[in-house]
């Protein structure tokens with residue numbers, strides 16, 4: 001999934017049933033597990049945390065997701081970012097990833113030495129035709145069933161522009177690339193045939209791909225702030241929404257035409273129907289504040 005990879009076209013009837021309803025609950029992995037306002041991470045879903053190479057600005061948030069996760073993978077320099085959030089090896093040893101994978105050109109020598117000493121598998125894939133993000137997704141694919149899999153990818157936005165576009169590409173690519181082990185055509189992501197979902201988490205936002213048909217997105221106001229965007233990255237899309245300050249009514253959206261950015265959540269459940277895959281991004285409450293309690297992660301036991 002690198003510079004040369006293409007996105008297969010969707011379009012089979014099973015792929016894009018206009019009556020499909022997809023429900024999204026991005027709050028469940030962000031919420032404080034102590035909070036009663038938001039449902040806990042569903043146990044039926046396997047949660048994977050994929051750490052990309054961007055500074056971890058919200059340690060508490062990442063450690064909450066870590067605790068909720070069954071699989072933790074660092075893409076190359078993502079391991080430096082994980083290493084850096086801990087002040088000593090005692091606490092660091094409580095948070096060992098399942099693997100570090102990539103071309104390993106960004107993995108710092110002392111970080112590599114540390115994780116090798118802890119028996120973390122460090123996998124070098126030298127290909128220059130796919131990114132470390134793509135290699136990490138492939139690793140998860142080849143080790144874990146993608147059905148009922150939710151991947152939270154930390155980082156991916158806010159640094160290099162080409163990397164940021166690649167992150168959006170990854171959302172599309174992953175949707176239309178079936179598990180290579182199965183060699184099967186892509187499956188729709190619907191209630192009847194759940195497949196894996198990717199949420200890209202950045203300091204301020206959670207970003208994911210919505211599918212053709214009706215999407216209902218749970219956006220509790222104690223987790224999300226108001227700004228959101230509905231972005232037809234792949235191709236023009238006809239979109240109808242409810243629950244927003246500026247709703248769309250069968251609107252033709254496209255790059256160069258109309259795109260809904262700087263929109264606002266009004267309701268705690270947003271409905272978006274679309275005829276094509278589109279990117280949805282929503283602002284996380286408190287995202288602008290970096291962790292105030294670095295001290296707590298440097299103690300031997302992490303306060304959550």
Ligand SMILES: Nc1ncnc2c1ncn2[C@@H]1O[C@H](COP(=O)(O)OP(=O)(O)OP(=O)(O)O)[C@@H](O)[C@H]1O
Pocket residue numbers: 052053054075076077078102103105106107130131132133134155156157158159160161163164167
């Ligand atoms: N500046 C950035 N902005 C956004 N995402 C980034 C940035 N740098 C790295 N990433 C993400 O983290 C992953 C690991 O990055 P790393 O720096 O370790 O390798 P890289 O050599 O820069 O990236 P790649 O080999 O994937 O091109 C990348 O594949 C990408 O998804």
Ligand SMILES: Cc1ncc(C[n+]2csc(CCO)c2C)c(N)n1
Pocket residue numbers: 001002003004005103127128129130131132
């Ligand atoms: C058409 C095309 N464009 C760019 C690259 C370069 N590239 C894409 S992913 C990657 C790995 C980075 O670690 C590199 C170097 C390519 N191979 N093919």
